[in-house]
Amino acid sequence: MNKELDRKLKSRNIKPTAMRQLVLQVLIDQKTAISLPELEQKFEKADKATLYRTLKTFEENKLIHSIEDGTGAVKYALCHEKCNCYPEDLHVHFLCAKCNQTYCLNEIQIPDINLPYGFLLKSVNMVVKGICFNCKK
Amino acid sequence: MNKELDRKLKSRNIKPTAMRQLVLQVLIDQKTAISLPELEQKFEKADKATLYRTLKTFEENKLIHSIEDGTGAVKYALCHEKCNCYPEDLHVHFLCAKCNQTYCLNEIQIPDINLPYGFLLKSVNMVVKGICFNCKK
DNA sequence: ATAACTTTTGCAACTCAGTTGCACAAATTT
DNA sequence: AAATTTGTGCAACTGAGTTGCAAAAGTTAT
Numbered sequence: 001m002n003k004e005l006d007r008k009l010k011s012r013n014i015k016p017t018a019m020r021q022l023v024l025q026v027l028i029d030q031k032t033a034i035s036l037p038e039l040e041q042k043f044e045k046a047d048k049a050t051l052y053r054t055l056k057t058f059e060e061n062k063l064i065h066s067i068e069d070g071t072g073a074v075k076y077a078l079c080h081e082k083c084n085c086y087p088e089d090l091h092v093h094f095l096c097a098k099c100n101q102t103y104c105l106n107e108i109q110i111p112d113i114n115l116p117y118g119f120l121l122k123s124v125n126m127v128v129k130g131i132c133f134n135c136k137k
Numbered sequence: 138m139n140k141e142l143d144r145k146l147k148s149r150n151i152k153p154t155a156m157r158q159l160v161l162q163v164l165i166d167q168k169t170a171i172s173l174p175e176l177e178q179k180f181e182k183a184d185k186a187t188l189y190r191t192l193k194t195f196e197e198n199k200l201i202h203s204i205e206d207g208t209g210a211v212k213y214a215l216c217h218e219k220c221n222c223y224p225e226d227l228h229v230h231f232l233c234a235k236c237n238q239t240y241c242l243n244e245i246q247i248p249d250i251n252l253p254y255g256f257l258l259k260s261v262n263m264v265v266k267g268i269c270f271n272c273k274k
Numbered sequence: 275a276t277a278a279c280t281t282t283t284g285c286a287a288c289t290c291a292g293t294t295g296c297a298c299a300a301a302t303t304t
Numbered sequence: 305a306a307a308t309t310t311g312t313g314c315a316a317c318t319g320a321g322t323t324g325c326a327a328a329a330g331t332t333a334t
Binding site for chain 2: 068074094097107111113117118119120121124127128131
């Protein structure tokens with residue numbers, strides 16, 4: 001179907017099925033992170049379980065990353081091409097308290113944290129909550 | 138019953154009922170943050186809804202704060218006496234990937250974040266995931 | 275002290291996100 | 305083409321969180 005979609009999927013070792021192309025397209029069009037229930041609504045008729053497993057596959061293969069923003073549903077957003085989801089790849093997320101949209105602040109890296117002795121850092125989830133540029137107007 | 142429990146509750150304008158004293162005692166004894174389901178298990182027979190509303194009351198009155206650590210259940214931990222849950226009161230939390238315990242790193246303040254133009258910061262949830270001192274041994 | 279009212283508690287029922295088993299379909303390998 | 309692996313769709317379920325409602329406990333007014 002779409003060359004670019006296929007390339008993106010294959011670059012992460014994900015077999016490009018029709019379903020996966022559709023989901024990836026939604027994720028690309030999406031400016032903010034999207035949850036499984038929201039994703040479901042983007043399709044006329046789609047199976048929750050299939051979408052769920054598609055997201056899981058995408059996440060395992062680091063095509064997308066998940067964000068726990070405290071709204072009850074985990075949200076997902078595209079990783080950039082070179083992302084390995086290592087601590088140095090991580091960025092801050094922003095949840096708007098008004099419109100409930102979650103933004104990837106790709107340009108804002110997660111600050112270093114000096115953990116107490118004996119603690120080992122693997123990853124960080126940092127969500128800033130406030131009002132987004134759109135709702136502030 | 139217990140003077141200290143009553144004082145703590147009253148200092149936050151929470152009427153000290155028997156139930157609330159019991160819940161507060163659990164929270165005080167607790168070294169790590171606790172979720173509603175975990176709290177339920179601490180009691181022989183206790184109503185989920187009552188515990189739920191107790192936690193809500195505690196949180197609204199800033200006796201405790203909530204932590205979204207991405208484990209599926211929101212966890213709660215005592216605030217320090219002077220806490221107002223303002224950005225400057227916030228600290229980093231640590232989730233151990235092994236034992237699933239969530240620690241308040243009270244000594245580690247959340248680093249300042251410079252949001253893009255147009256974004257307004259209200260609060261921050263920062264969870265570091267890794268291995269805790271106990272599990273690393 | 276009693277009645278009227280407010281607050282808290284306990285029970286049941288429900289919502290909603292996430293997850294799993296299983297059978298069928300599609301793709302891949304032999 | 306047959307055998308095997310992988311993906312999809314459906315249904316059913318789990319588990320956290322939440323709400324309505326009535327009884328119980330506590331408070332205030334008479």
